[in-house]
Amino acid sequence: MAGHYQIIKYLGGGGFGQTFLARDSHLPGNPLCVVKQLKPQLNQPQALETAKRLFEREAQTLYRLGTHDQIPRLLAHFEQDEEFYLVQEFVEGQPLNQEFALGQKITESEAIALLNDILQVLAFVHQQQVIHRDIKPANLIRRRRDRKIVLIDFGVVKAVSTPASNLYGATSITVAVGSPGYMPSEQQAGQPYFSSDIYAVGMVVLQALTGLSPTSKQTSQRLPRDQYGEFSCTLLRDRMTIHPGLATILDKMVRYDYRQRYRDASEALQALEQFRQDTQGDEPITHPQTLVVPTTHPQSPITDHQTPTLPLSSPQTLDEPEGQVSLNSSFYVERPPVESDCYNAILKPGALIRVKAPRQMGKSSLLSRILNYASQQGYRTVCLNFQSADAEFLTSLDQFLQWFCASVSWNLGLDDRLDTYWRGILGSKNKCTDYFQRYLLSETTRPLVLGLDEVDQIFQYPDIATDFFGLLRAWHEQGKNQAIWQRLRLVFVHSKEVYIPLNINQSPFNVGIPIELPELNPVQVWDLVQRHSLDWQPNQVEELMSMTGGHPYLVRVALYQIARGKMTLEKLLQVAPTEEGPFYDHLRRHLLNLEENAELVAAIQQVVAANQSVEIKAAAAFKLRSMGLVKFQGNAVTPLCQMYRRYFRDRLKN
Structure with missing residues (x-):
């Protein structure tokens, strides 16, 4: 190989290639060395250039690491017949x-x-x-x-x-x-x-x-x-x-x-x-x-493939249970396979991920982790929260799309070039497409991951919503065939509590990867209990699960109150379904939303009055589940938790 590496014997191999013991005939004494043959599985001719660049970069890393006495030195690296070779020091x-x-x-x-x-x-x-x-x-x-x-x-x-x-x-x-x-x-x-x-x-x-x-x-x-x-x-x-x-x-x-x-x-x-x-x-x-090692966890009948973790915080270091959970927080609990599905999906050209769930379920926290993962892969990332759009930009599609393009440019650290691309007789959607295709996506070959948070805000403006989401759908479709649009990866985050009569064939809400965030299961709640440094028994976790239904926000608020010493679990269970409790704002918001729809009021009254699951009209059941107030048991529904059952039974009895 390469004119002077004489193969002596096969040492081993696997999915990535093969390894051989060899002699270097160009050096005095023909010393032994190890030749590794890497076999890229390349389906596209253009991908060979990428593989060459990656190979060169990683080889430089090995040269640097080989300066340590306990890491084999990299003696050479070369590419031959679309296969790559590393030559390293032989360790006897x-x-x-x-x-x-x-x-x-x-x-x-x-x-x-x-x-x-x-x-x-x-x-x-x-x-x-x-x-x-x-x-x-x-x-x-x-x-x-x-x-x-x-x-x-x-x-x-x-x-x-x-x-x-x-x-x-x-x-x-x-x-x-x-x-x-x-x-x-x-x-x-x-x-x-x-x-x-x-x-x-x-x-x-x-x-x-x-x-x-x-x-x-x-x-x-x-x-x-x-x-x-x-x-x-x-x-x-x-x-x-x-x-x-x-x-x-x-x-x-x-x-x-x-x-x-x-x-x-x-x-x-x-x-x-x-x-x-x-x-x-x-x-x-x-x-x-x-050998005596203290057991990490108290005995518990809870069994699951997921694993609770150790206490990570004292009351002085507790995070406030509000808004997005920061990337470095110890209070974010993964809900497999949600995170891994998103990480795998965002690597695919032209990816589109739709994260939907009721409010306060952790959608924005998941979005930040998807973008962080994409950034670690070398992708460019932008997060736009539509709550930051001034009302003046929502009066017309043209103004909104200009704000959209300018905001993405600013987040990427690029100059605003609206003067260059926003002229002529082309319509606003064509100008926006031109801006992305000829400027933002052409600036570099690195993928651009665009995270759109709180897109519910646009639903309040049906004319803008129809055109804007139709445009995003068109870009996603172009990514199936055009390489430049494959660089754009989209992540939408929206609440299931908001509805809009979009044409399903013109919106992006029936394509891509749908991600629905579930409530926390008992093992995950046990995990959070441990992270709050609470010495609980399994029956206490069960009581909290029954009252909150595993709703992430409700669980976080409850544990925060208890860990801070503001109330005991017994007191919290007593006041939780009342307006005296720490969930007042959450419950009141749901109550106001329900009272705007007489059909939903009648449906939730029927659900909370029953001691078992009941069947209600399909449309009402869907909306109540979208609000996170009920869960399905077959075709019937039951309240998500005892808090909702008791609160709405009391507040809506008249």
Whole structure:
């Protein structure tokens, strides 16, 4: 290969390519090296240029990482016959998966040394702003000459091999890279963090200590989880003997929630060093019975695939339960598979995502995370909240579209060029299309993700709404065939409580990916209870669920009030369905909306008066569900929660 790399033998391969042991005939002594052949799965001729650019960029990263003694040096990289090759230093030694195959478990002192060795090199990687993404025993080689651990096979170079590479330099690299068992949930969803590597290291060390694998098909040979889906050293006390301090470190490394792990390798290394200082001179543990690790969660009958998390806040650090949940907040609870579906969808050319739910269900919080994820992929992002549009711009379509174009330009940091494109005899919609196609989308080949929040505001102006949403629908259709319009990705956020008689074939509300936000389930509510540092029993969670129905805003308000010491759970349950309680504004808004429609008043009266689900007219049932007041049980409906049942039964009895 390349005229001087003579292949000696095949070492292995997978979905991304093959690896060979080779000799370099151009160097004295013909030293051994490793040649990696990457095979991009490219369906479009133009994508080869993108793959070349990505390959060059990732190779430069490997050159930089190779300056560390425990990372193989990159000796060369080249492209030949539309395939890509990396030539790296050959490391003589044995991968850890071969050591593990012998069935010999390591001791506590060996585990500390192994953990320290891996974290030392990983700290360097993280300092270079690189996430490895594929740490597993096979990618950790114990070098023969000094017994040090060498980290190999960086997932970063696999960007050029994923089928998702496209014309615009976008790649779903984070979706495709990783190994089951060592890859945490957020990485599987396509959003890895430095703490994702920490999880993988923790799993490797637990495997080394116990001889159990995270991927074994035999239950008896697989690392166990507790009833909440967490890995814990408490479950392994009959398989290993370690100090409780080390167990605490390992437990934190493999937490399900990435925010509860160490942020990066440097932080984990610091914790390990502190543990070593604290235990210096201690006798090594020789009896499994001495391993005592406090249980993370109280016993609970709640079971689900989702995992509650640990308390993250004191009352002094609680977020106000209002408006959008910030990106760095510990009080945002994911509702799988909503987030991962959105992240995967936004990577697709010409994507259109429609997020709809009743008010205060977390729509804007989800939008901010979609845009943040897109930004991490190198996309340009803009978020427009239509509540910020001055009334003067809503008097005519022409003025509104000019505001729309100018607002997008300003958010992108671009000059306003309305004077250039907003002239001539073309209509407003054609001018707006021209502005996007010839200016905003032509400025760069990077995709533009446009998040439109509170689009309900436009529904109040039917003439503008019909033309504007019809225009967006036309752009989405153009994206099916025209490359430049595939750069535009749209995310709409609107409340289901607002209705507009749009022509369904001219609006964007029957195309794209529909995302409906559900209420929180019991496990997710339990999660939030823990994050508010409340020491509750399962029956208390059940009582809160019954009163709030899992409505995210209602749950947040309730927990905030209790965590701040403003009232007890018992007091809250007593006043919740009254205007004395903390939900007064929420309940009053629904009451005023209902009183504007006599048919809905009659329907909700019938629903809250019954002790079981009842069938009402389909149109009324749909509207009440869109408002979030009821839930379906077959074709019948019942109040979403006891709060709604008791409040509306009392307020509407006359």
